Amino acid sequence: MPPPALRNSATWLERLFEDESETVRQPVVRHREEVLDTRYLDQERIYAGASPNPAEARPRTQVVLGGRPVFRADRHKPPFLVLTAAQARQVAGFLAMADFDALWDFARDELLPRYGGVTGEPEAWHAFASAHQELRAFYARTAEYGDAVVKSLPA
Template sequence: MTAEDISARIGLSMAGSAWAMTDRACPAPPPEPEWRGLVCEVTDPPRAALQRTMNTNFHFRVVPPPALRNSATWMRRLFDDGPNAVRGRMGRHREEVLDGSYLDHEVLYTGVPPHEVARGPQAQVVLGGRPILHPDPRKAPFLLLTPGRTAQVAAYLATADFEVLWQCARNNLMTGTACPEEHKRQVLASAHENLTVFYATAAVRGDAVVKWLETGNGVHA
């Protein structure tokens, strides 16, 4: 997926200003889901993705407000750490990483485009946030969730029922994929649990969250 592709998806994620939501409403799929070509990483769970030579990782990074800078250059440096530092933060719930199937997680929470459900915290879990353009226009923008938005996402995830989310999204997620259903469900359930703890930890501390889609060789973009 190119920077232009994710920018388009982010535009969809940011569309609308209404924050009312219905937790258990199942979004209706469009006739031609644009995520149909998503690939299931059958042997590569999210945390193992850090060890790949060629990778696509979607990072979630906690940032205390006093340290936050509204600078694309600063945000680029935020993700310049090596894999050991990333794993260390993940162990403390200060960072989370989804692999190349990150759009599956977006579908789990928001349904497939066009997103006709009410815009709410569920739309902020994965691709939500204020876009900040990367210094390199070929790369995806950074996404910033303020402490207030982060707290709203944490509150949503704390009450979200994974089984309801899975049943709503199951048909869309399994269409056009050879991925075994139980494997996909387990991967999504594990990531849902990790993201719930991650956002809860950030919310308790009053932190912001910066996200970025990393592509290329190694852990550095």
């Protein structure tokens, strides 16, 4: 979303994510939404691994679960996560340069048991690689527009 449209209000963000009407969403959302499936924590694992270069650590950890929390009134619900436009550009740069195979190699031993083991690796690799490409495209478009990112995680 364009940074000037962003509000630092959990109530406003809840209304934005819960209201499907175009009158609320259209002025602030440029129709570039990315929805991770229920295995988003496993997707996070791809990026949360140890970085060989400490300078890469911050954008790497912001891809899925990163961002400044905006806490909801109902503390049992996860907070919204907000990345500034500058942070979104850093993530886009990281993803543009990231070697998915290297990321996969680091996380595969932890992930494979949940996805059919070694025999299920081709399908698991493909699913995670596809999600990686979608995230790469999302952040590239977001950076191109100079937009911020708001994340709403399932409760």
